[in-house]
Amino acid sequence: MILITEVNDVAYELDVKEDLRLIDLIRDVIGLTGTKEGCSEGECGACTIIIDERAVNSCMMMAHQVHGKKVYTIESLNKDATLDQLQQSFIEKGAVQCGFCTPGMLMSAKALLLRDKNPSEAAIKKALEGNLCRCTGYNKILDAVNHTVEVMKE
């Protein structure tokens, strides 16, 4: 079944099975492996991507749900080999340990900042509530997002 979609501003026309999950389209068919599969059931957020400026779990969606839509994955944050401010803040603030949750965290944070340039602490936590981290204890991730908000204000 033909699927026409745009991923990170690149157009694709693909013939894929009806029951292909979106995460498998992104990782296996298109080859963008920055998006991670942690739990396969929408609990951990490692698979988070952005559609219509909203964070969504790609492991819980069918590929054919993005027919005619524009999808953004973690790779879209540093398209021209320069890091997004969010990525820089994550590095500066020590918000990356094993790095497995990081793509999903960045996507959720990015989706938040696309809609709210000055989010409260509560809003940041809510935006990240669907993203689990087993390493950092979350504080440095929150610091990184706050840092990004401060830097973007200048």
Place this chain on the structure above:
Amino acid sequence: MYYRPKTLTELKENLSQIHTLNCFLSGCTDMVLKMKKDGTPEKMIDLSYLDALKGISYDDNLFIGAGTTLTEIIESDLIKKHAPILCLAADQVGSTQIRNTATIGGNIANAFAGADMIPPLYALEANIHIYGKEGERVMKIQDFIIDNRVNALQIGEIVSGISFKPLDYNYYFGKIGSRTRVTISKLNMAALVDVKDDVIKDIKLSFGALGKTAFRAENIESQLMGQPIHAIHDELFMNLVDEKIPTRASRHYKREAIKALVYELVEELRG
């Protein structure tokens, strides 16, 4: 076989090709897991491209299209104004990512005993609009939900929307799960209460995750009608748990846990 209808005419045609239940895709947050467990249905209809299932409107009754996502409900000015209890409930479902994808139609049709959108709709005495190959019909939500994960849809029918007459009452929705956020409800409660001078003039109280389907606690409602707020006692609710799930191991936990929801309700009514 995957169908992607764009219009109701196309949908009607596709529905006449369907010979099983549970083959519809909406937000897919429940369906993806179902398909992993039970396999891919031979025929599937993707409802997410139907504009006819989207949209929220108000004209004496509030109408919400089945394809409306939980985030759309939370952010809807109409729902914030006329049924804020739904915003409150939707905001406590899953995570941000799930709310951005999951639809109210899917939450209702899935008919999970612990669903969060269903008890508020019981309190609102909502109508469920059904679209099928034979035509359209409407059912009261309490008749639509039959058992845990069993609804009244016939083969070739979908939930197209919900409607209800808004009530300008005090409202409350609370849930208890293993976590404070991003958790399945072990117990939830929805209440719409008309309070005047600290007296309960009218009350609609419903529960989920307490038995196989959500329900209205009609006994408690009639006992509290015309009573002052301080008549809301834990015991009424503990008895409810004992009555509803007498043999379940979770009874002992839930009869204590329900006190937290009662406490929050009273706090809300006191203002």
